[in-house]
Amino acid sequence: MDDMREKLRRFIAEEILLEEHSSVGDDMPLLESLDSLGLLTLVAYIEGQFDVEIPQGDLVPGNFSTPLAVEQLVRVHLAPAP
């Protein structure tokens, strides 16, 4: 799981924010740095890297507001079916 967090942080830093990895904090606001291609690049990365499908209905501000929110979104979809 921490591996997931690490990968996600690195991708957000390098591919989405185009910044150094160290500067991405849990609560850093993401939406003001995100354009549509950034959002969809991130979603495609999540789907490919963690083998999940993010439903279109989940593409709402609450799920992408911060790196932590994105992480939680991934966890929800990673959770094994009850």
Next chain:
Amino acid sequence: MYDADVIVIGGGPAGATLGALLGMGGYSAMVLERDIHPRHHVGESLTPSTTFVLQRLGFLPKMEEAGFVHKRGAAWTAPRGPLGRFVSIALAEFPAPDAFQDYTYNIERDTFDALLLRHAAERGAKVLQGARVQEVLFDGERAVGVRVEVVDGHTIDLRSRVVVDASGRAALLGNQLGMRRKDPNFDQYSLFAWFEGLEPPPPGYEGYLFLHFLDLEQAWAWQIPLRNGVCSVGVVTDKSHFLENGQGMDEFFWGLVGMNRTLAHWMRGARQTRPWSVDPDYSYLNERFIGDGWLLIGDAVRFVDPIFSSGCDIAMFCAAYAYDAIDHAFRTGQEQEAFERYAKTIVDGVSVWYALIQEFYRMKNIFTRFATNRRFRPDVVRTLQGNLYLPEAQERAKLLLDAMAQANRAVSADPANLLRPGALRPVG
């Protein structure tokens, strides 16, 4: 009694392809071209599928010899993204089963069209340039030839068993028979020129066609790398935007370029090397495109919008299917049946292009979502490869379009969805 089996009006890619195929098939074809080639033309990027037709013509070695830029994929940018962010698709990712090369071409149309027309002559077609067809001649309902101005003011009548209108946007027969209609949904306008000194794309993306979305409804720009470091850059908007604007072309063009951060940055050192070309009267269709003794092919049938580089794809596949129809008609005498089959094939294929263009404009983000989603990406790539005239391609495109329409409805109904236009407005 006939001057040729087939008279083809127009020597662009559609007319030249048909002329070459007829010559190769042992028929006498006369291609009447209004201009003297080479001449400039819009539409400088090919779909992958056109390589099948070019191969059938035996024309690919000449394209390699000419050194046309290899197009290995397409990429697109968003208006306010960080500099240099783009999403891309590579042709090599999901090749058609019968693909024999993982690239297609970007083409300077003056060179390409002139070479292809010469190729048609070499394959046996009789090519006349500077020959302005004034009208198609009819005997009752049946097209029997053309009246053509060969020297200023002097016309001759030429007779043939079949007349094919490949006159492009001029839509000669469409206008003569009053069949040409403005497209009810689109009224697109484009302005383009050639430039030197654009920032080169990142390594690995040389030859890619770049589309840049602009911060304006229905508007985008193309960036097509050509030979010798030249790039064609064009802007497409709804015509009303240009007309209302009242600006000069320079101001209008650079104003639109400024509506995409990446494009503006890549063009900051660009020098224009060719005068502006305007394509003012874009989107139309013909109510009918076959009749007794006549067929329309290529742009003469319909033109909508250049977003997916479908122009030459439609031109060359129309020509190939028209050849099959004419050949069948000549062999069996069953012209009506053969032409009706041609019409159905073309209408089905062109309708798919049209639906794709509509879906794209309805919500660009949905298109990007599908292109980047693992489940749909192969279908998006395969569909954009072109040749949408085969049943399996139409089936695939239909499923894709249905899914996109459904996604569109869902996003439209959800005020919070980030795929809605303008939902994400990054700062700086």
